[in-house]
Amino acid sequence: MSICPFCGHRNIEGADVCDDCQEPLEFLTRPTAQNDLERSVLNARVFMLAPRVPIVVSPSTTVEEVLDLLVSHSIGCVVVVDNDEIVGIFSERDAVSRLGTDMMVEEDRPISEFMTPMVETIDREAKLAFALQKMDVGGYRHLPVTSDGRICGVISIRDVLDYVTANLLATAD
Amino acid sequence: MDIEFKLSTELVESAYPVRPPIAEPTDSLGHVFEVLQSRNAGCVLICEAGQLRGIFTERDAIRLMHRGFDSAQPISDVMVEDPITIRPGASIGAAILRMSSGGYRRLPIVDNDGKVLGLLQTPGILHYLVEQIPKTIYNLPPVDHPVMQEREGP
Numbered sequence: 312m313s314i315c316p317f318c319g320h321r322n323i324e325g326a327d328v329c330d331d332c333q334e335p336l337e338f339l340t341r342p343t344a345q346n347d348l349e350r351s352v353l354n355a356r357v358f359m360l361a362p363r364v365p366i367v368v369s370p371s372t373t374v375e376e377v378l379d380l381l382v383s384h385s386i387g388c389v390v391v392v393d394n395d396e397i398v399g400i401f402s403e404r405d406a407v408s409r410l411g412t413d414m415m416v417e418e419d420r421p422i423s424e425f426m427t428p429m430v431e432t433i434d435r436e437a438k439l440a441f442a443l444q445k446m447d448v449g450g451y452r453h454l455p456v457t458s459d460g461r462i463c464g465v466i467s468i469r470d471v472l473d474y475v476t477a478n479l480l481a482t483a484d
Numbered sequence: 485m486d487i488e489f490k491l492s493t494e495l496v497e498s499a500y501p502v503r504p505p506i507a508e509p510t511d512s513l514g515h516v517f518e519v520l521q522s523r524n525a526g527c528v529l530i531c532e533a534g535q536l537r538g539i540f541t542e543r544d545a546i547r548l549m550h551r552g553f554d555s556a557q558p559i560s561d562v563m564v565e566d567p568i569t570i571r572p573g574a575s576i577g578a579a580i581l582r583m584s585s586g587g588y589r590r591l592p593i594v595d596n597d598g599k600v601l602g603l604l605q606t607p608g609i610l611h612y613l614v615e616q617i618p619k620t621i622y623n624l625p626p627v628d629h630p631v632m633q634e635r636e637g638p
Contacts, residue, residue: 469587
């Protein structure tokens, strides 16, 4: 039951407009953030995490070159892009689980044979809540950030944690 | 309840620690790689007589794969000795601070006797945070920006 603040008419719960006086009522049922964490994931957008510049390679890049990039940049993943389209991602976990000790044998093969295809991405304008949801439900550590469908960055689970907890912990100490 | 209060009072045990794979310092690198692959784990803890001696993570593994290595070499030659740990009963807030200040993805939970009780990882902490606001996270629409180009129906 939501009571119209304009005329006192008793409307059904969740009504957008008062049945009696036609005044808008949607502000009565708009969800409000219950705590700082909720507020920060709903207000912040993905670009506010300052996504780092992605390391982009083509599908034909060799495994050896990709490993060079991972080590020299001390990063967790490279994004495989073909004609401006994201076709895969290759992470440290992929390297260890799919190459492992066979590294010497495989180093001249193209990365497209070892990458994870069908990458989950996130728009740079999306709410941070989406990033949390994708990472938690999908179990991803990295998400490529896109702008108009093109890659423009990568965010990691640590970027997200650092951002959402920075404010919370600053006040806790 | 206030989220800041929860972070400073709830214990690391509630942030979904996992049971980490464990190896002996004398185990070979080849064996440790096998453990990493078969458990699909990000790190192996190296323990001797129940005491934590070191850690070997996937980042260390990548460096070795890049440089080339001998799989018969013992893990104790290449592990990171005496990693940063956290005590059972520490708050989640303290764990997050320790991880973000050092740039660590994982913290072994070790008691006063040096015994490993579990491994705290960033995905566990993220899951803990998500559980504090399940309505916000689990009720999201399937696409980030649902914009309808045309009205539905005739």
